[in-house]
Amino acid sequence: MSDSLLRTPLYDLHLSLGGRMVPFAGYEMPVQYRAGVMAEHQHTRTAAGLFDVSHMGQAHLHARSGRVEDAALALERLVPADILSLKTGRQRYTQLTDGKGGILDDLMVSRLGDTLILVVNAACKDADLAHIAATLGEDCIVEPLPDRALIALQGPQAGAVLARLAPASADMRFMDVAAFEVAGVPCVASRSGYTGEDGFELGMAADGAVRVAEALLAEPEVAPAGLGARDSLRLEAGLCLYGSDIDRETTPVEGALEWSIQKSRRASGARAGGFPGADIILGQIEGGVSRRRVGIAVEGRAPVRGGARLFADEAGTQPVGHVTSGAFGPTFGGPAAMGYVETAFAATGTPLFAELRGRYLPATVAALPFVAPGFKR
């Protein structure tokens, strides 16, 4: 594989576990291990899967004033979420927006003590951090953390497993953040993930990553899972893949992400607007949008993939949208997809037809997620 591809601290471990390595967002990453994508998916839904997500971008955001509230207020100039009210030990999902209301990236923001921790997508991380530094540089310092690894432990047994290794984790609830040691390695953990299951993402110094991964894999419930399973798990969970389901051409409201815009940032909120594209995005919350991201369940077994066109009629004469990601959902037990449709066709239960190899397969707008979430509330 190309020399220009980066490797995470777990690269050798992936090889020893039989990982099939593929290029992904500039890294050599395991798309699957010996068990295969389906088995890894099912194992994560029934026990616990371990994912290397060290390719993602991690950074700290500090205010030059030293006050975390100032860093939170500064970040609110770039994202539509309420960051100021984020309590220490909590995490929130949001998006970096542009002046047209499009999405530059989606990210997780955590507050731990006086630090804001950002986790952004691998493919966007350099651009994101440059954008944040360029925009907030007067008030904030962006500290990239390229030497931090990130390991996700996901599944209904993840809580029991981590409680055994790190008892402090047992008190955490969904979207909590805490610092503790795992296998003697200091970690920052969030009780969140990208699978729709209970679980954790553990950040640690690169040189401790193998020790943490091996300690987790030594637990009987845990098996490694690759990018393939990660994708089918997040699709069933109704979670967006940046670059496929959301991008600069979609707004958070078109993307059905307005749940992540708290009242304080909406029209007549205490800190209404003030982020790029706020006029467009807040206007869409009030006035609606012409298209919406929806789930799509396709009849039969043939998976309908990103790019497939969606029609209102079986003859394929009235286009109403397109699929942005789709796959066979192993837990859902059928083809699962999401995509954008004209708002008149966005209600759950609306019949549609998905174009596949010149035919028009019956499909239905489906409520997201496809699989009930297992979060520890």
Place this chain on the structure above:
Amino acid sequence: MTVYYTKEHEWLRVEGDVAVVGITAHAAEELGELVFVEAKDEGTEVAQGDSAAVVESVKAASDIYAPVSGTVVGFNTALSDDPSLVNRDPEAEGWILKLRIADAGQLAALLDADGYAALIG
């Protein structure tokens, strides 16, 4: 019974004037678990190199090309409910389709087992 192979990682077993077609163990391994398989409708005429079937893995769809020209005369319906049969037994129970061979002369240019083994190294 003669088995031929293609550079596109298909195998073809000649039974009289019918060719039973599937994908090789190497191809099945490379594709990973299949979640869907379908062939052109029976009666469809396909020229050598035309798509005669589609196999879908978790990640992507791949065409199965007609190794020789012919008419589709059968599909392994066991794959409709259990596409991963191709992964478990690619070169026997996991066969995909049957073609009535239009031009047996095309067989000579296909690979034999040794030729295919050399191809995949």
